[in-house]
Amino acid sequence: MSKVTPYNNTDNKKKQVTQMFDNIAKSYDFLNHSLSFGMDNIWRKIAIKKLTNNPASILDIATGTGDFAISASKYTKAKITGIDISQGMLDVGNEKIIKKGLSDRINLQLADSENLPFDDNSFDALTAGFGVRNFEDLNKGLCEMNRTLKSGGIVAILEPSEPANFPLKQFYNLYFHYILPFVGGIISKDKNAYAYLPDSVAAFPSKRYFLAELEKAGFKNCEHVPLTFGIVSLYIAIK
Numbered sequence: 001m002s003k004v005t006p007y008n009n010t011d012n013k014k015k016q017v018t019q020m021f022d023n024i025a026k027s028y029d030f031l032n033h034s035l036s037f038g039m040d041n042i043w044r045k046i047a048i049k050k051l052t053n054n055p056a057s058i059l060d061i062a063t064g065t066g067d068f069a070i071s072a073s074k075y076t077k078a079k080i081t082g083i084d085i086s087q088g089m090l091d092v093g094n095e096k097i098i099k100k101g102l103s104d105r106i107n108l109q110l111a112d113s114e115n116l117p118f119d120d121n122s123f124d125a126l127t128a129g130f131g132v133r134n135f136e137d138l139n140k141g142l143c144e145m146n147r148t149l150k151s152g153g154i155v156a157i158l159e160p161s162e163p164a165n166f167p168l169k170q171f172y173n174l175y176f177h178y179i180l181p182f183v184g185g186i187i188s189k190d191k192n193a194y195a196y197l198p199d200s201v202a203a204f205p206s207k208r209y210f211l212a213e214l215e216k217a218g219f220k221n222c223e224h225v226p227l228t229f230g231i232v233s234l235y236i237a238i239k
């Protein structure tokens, strides 16, 4: 997996990704919902519905502003822990959780997916929305996810992906490589962040490679589900 980073400086990827999400935290939700035409919440709902083991505890990896965790609180009865490396994103998430009266269901904390501060076999299910491709070390992050999941637990991972067929492929390229970076750059005031988005998606492993990475990290029954004509990939796996 080639290492695409948001800023062309000497800091490592993790530091640059943290800085980028701190920079765009305040405009992230607005841009996420509008640039995905509101589909992001539908993708999260479909993913949560795949957690068919009636989880009592869920860890939401790279929770950002907490939307996956909030969605999980709607469609499951679980207690949810969300972790992220960007305090700016977590601050926005915590405001929403307080406003929605979900503080007894969701707890957000600052932590690194590649070095999770939880015991082995802690959670019944794990979710990760649009975060995995930002990891500095993909294998380390996936192994940590496997370690903290209970045996028989389910993981649901969402990642953007490039559709393969005409004419969606051409429309997607125009939208994702030109319109989205332009609009995102202006509104978030961080041009690099929204240029990094298509670059990081292009650099992310193919479905086959990612499924193999999940297996390498110890998961089984690894499955890929294309959503919305393949512009998003949902990966489901079991420990």
Ligand SMILES: C[S@@+](CC[C@H](N)C(=O)[O-])C[C@H]1O[C@@H](n2cnc3c(N)ncnc32)[C@H](O)[C@@H]1O
Residues within 6 Å of the ligand: 014, 017, 018, 021, 032, 061, 062, 063, 064, 065, 066, 067, 068, 083, 084, 085, 086, 089, 111, 112, 113, 114, 128, 129, 130, 131, 132, 134, 135, 136
């Ligand atoms: C595109 S946002 C996704 C947020 C949220 N999951 C959603 O569905 O909207 C990606 C998030 O991944 C976080 N992230 C990237 N690398 C991380 C790591 N190593 N550990 C924890 N969070 C990480 C970023 O800080 C950012 O908040």
